[in-house]
Amino acid sequence: MPTGLRPSTSSSCDAAIFRPIRASLQQRRKEMPKLSPLRKAEEIASTFGFEMAIVDLERLFSKEASEDHPLLRRKLAGPSAPFPAERYAGKPLRVAYQGIPGSYCQEAAAKAFSSIRCEAFPCSHMEDAFQALEEGDANQAIVPVENSIDGTIDRNFDLLLRHQDVEIIGELVLPVNHCLLSLKGTSRSDLRRVISHPQALSHCRAKLEGFERHLEIEEVPNAAEAARYISENRITDTAVIGSRIAAKEFGLEVLEQNFQDRSENFNRFWQLGLGAQHQRRELGDAWKTTVAFSLEKGVSDLFRAMWIFESRDISVTKVDHRPNRSNPIRVKEESTGDHKYFDYVFVMDVEGSASDSSMEKALKVLEEISGFVHVLGSYTCRLKN
Amino acid sequence: MPTGLRPSTSSSCDAAIFRPIRASLQQRRKEMPKLSPLRKAEEIASTFGFEMAIVDLERLFSKEASEDHPLLRRKLAGPSAPFPAERYAGKPLRVAYQGIPGSYCQEAAAKAFSSIRCEAFPCSHMEDAFQALEEGDANQAIVPVENSIDGTIDRNFDLLLRHQDVEIIGELVLPVNHCLLSLKGTSRSDLRRVISHPQALSHCRAKLEGFERHLEIEEVPNAAEAARYISENRITDTAVIGSRIAAKEFGLEVLEQNFQDRSENFNRFWQLGLGAQHQRRELGDAWKTTVAFSLEKGVSDLFRAMWIFESRDISVTKVDHRPNRSNPIRVKEESTGDHKYFDYVFVMDVEGSASDSSMEKALKVLEEISGFVHVLGSYTCRLKN
Incomplete structure (x- = not known):
């Protein structure tokens, strides 16, 4: 590491300088229960801001001592659980896919389960794939999430938020072959x-x-x-x-074949199932976790939500939002009168498994600034050709 | 302010403790030109992280001395420029709206220009409204952006990113009246x-x-x-x-009328024009700025982009993304091999005018971590009944 990367005055900026701030934070936390609800909310946000700033500085100090840039490190650890092939041994896996026969989603289903016996069937209405899972007609479902050139298919977020028993159990990225x-x-x-x-x-x-x-x-x-x-x-x-x-x-x-103009044309699909059907972990498989949450203070706090993960070396790879249907309009009292804001449920993809201890901690901290936190799935990501 | 809100040890945490860190940052910046491009990029991100942390702590310290919570203060300042009614005095304003006669977008156009003489005409293809502006057939256009229950109309972001001469010159929020x-x-x-x-x-x-x-x-x-x-x-x-x-x-x-189930049902529309047609500022009008940008380090840096605004008391009200069509896939070299990520152009709404000095600074800092920064418009927001 070139010496220029180390602060020349690092010895005078010892992490000990944060101790009095930490002590004052503890004091403030102790006094919180006495405050009015509004004051308490403000106080939580304020102490949280301190906390963030200190964690950032401490992390940057500790980084100086290491050759390894923590933001570039990746966590690939995750739980290992039975693969459906073992779980449904003997019986073919019933897979619902969105669309009609001949669709790209059928193609994705065929590639996802190329090594096991499966019966794939079409669902012409998007919601039907979710109902097939809930009613036991399907063991898994394949739904499209995103195309690298055209963007995200929001409707499947809405369905996933509505069908709370359904979980994301795998991600599949396929190059488009028109x-x-x-x-x-x-x-x-x-x-x-x-x-x-x-x-x-x-x-x-x-x-x-x-x-x-x-x-x-x-x-x-x-x-x-x-x-x-x-x-x-x-x-x-x-x-x-x-x-x-x-x-x-x-x-x-x-x-x-490959009639498309650009090679950077990929489709992302999700494998869905009814809870806890984790994929077998294979060497090199990356893990992702998708979490939905609302924010007590609205969009302004989204950077805090991201920071909770990034400051723990958990990379955020995508942030989406859908209308907060239980409360679509947020009213904020201000000196100039009441102001109305559109409010959202955020859907964030982060790298790593929900069972990693740093992820568990991050999810816990996220709850402090959220109305609700719901893990939509923790799963392996596969890029197939 | 209850005494509990002040750190009991504030005197020992004087802002002067940041001086040595600031000095080391200056030193690091001086040495940056000597570094390799990759190292330089890492160094920019790293010093930026320091900068963020310090700004946060300093802001929190200064907040302690003030009764007014800076996060709750709102900037309503902005440029004052001729209203179209004056600009096109004598001639009726030609307004293109998306959709056909009888659409909600026509209704929005009628409400937006209720006080001036205007000729509104329909554009059955969404792109036609943008072309009408560029070809001089329309002075303004009205396009829908979002519904509080159904979400965002991404297609108009794409069109706005493609038609770079077209600017957002006003926002209109209307309660839905089915x-x-x-x-x-x-x-x-x-x-x-x-x-x-x-x-x-x-x-x-x-x-x-x-x-x-x-x-x-x-x-x-x-x-x-x-x-x-x-x-x-x-x-x-x-x-x-x-x-x-x-x-x-x-x-x-x-x-x-008002046959809809919920009263929290609002539509957002944008008024579009060919640059610099700002609305007259009226008392109580709030200003917004919409900025599109890419991020050199991808989604992981989105919290930094938000922070650049939030740390300057500029509230972020919405963050959207569209595929980065010029480069939809980002390849990151990692120890486990090359990893592919979908890459995005972000579209962020923030409160305030692009001519506010704090906003100007924020936009300048944003450039440091962005491939490009493009202000799509800075405009007043009106809620009409």
């Missing part, structure tokens, strides 16, 4: 038209513009549905941009 | 069916369940379109849940 599909025997020169979902079409815009002949482009709400349509109606002049599994489902030909 | 609409002369007892957008239907679920007779419920993609349909086809057994302005547009009767 295939140019047509009837068997059709050649590229027969094509006059290409149809797909607007998102898939936008992912392939440059490829379509550079296609050897002009193709009429048509948007449809569902690419798998379109694949079934050209198959059933024997349409020879039209290609569909769809999944590889759609070709298999509907007997279509893959004219070209 | 009206039960029917053909004139129809009474409640004639009704057999109610149609609307799924969101509007879900906002009125309890009211519909408690309706004096059973109504068949039908979802349609557009409530205003449905209102036009029952009007043009003289359908007597069907009500539409739609806006008050839809009744006016299509000559329908309002059987009941």
